[in-house]
Amino acid sequence: MPRALAPLACALVLVAGCVNQNTWTPAIDPYNDPNAAKLGVDEAQCRQIAQNAAGGSLQQTGKGAAIGGLLGAAAGAALGAALGAPGEGAAIGAAAGGFSGGGYASSQSTQSFEQVFKNCMRERGHTVLD
16 A cells, blocks of 8 residues: 555545444334334434444444554564565555554444344334344
């Protein structure tokens, strides 16, 4: 990946996690739901609870990208030193590690968010299908 594209790639990983938590909603079957009138309020409250429980996608992705970047830079510098270019190796390793660490953290945060959201809606008496 060219160096100029590394910051853009990391930014896309950060944004992808945020969009999912702001727009995703579990499939709810309102048929025979005694709490159907409260569906909108419950969704809004459960979304907030789930975002808090997941630690915030942007925050978790940023942490994952930072840790991945540090580990990638160290590994890249070591490999680059063996090949005679430690600085370039560190830069490439940092970009690769940051991207993969951020993507992994975003994925974990999203899974946690979805599970808490579904559980919250079930606890409020709604039939969650997915």
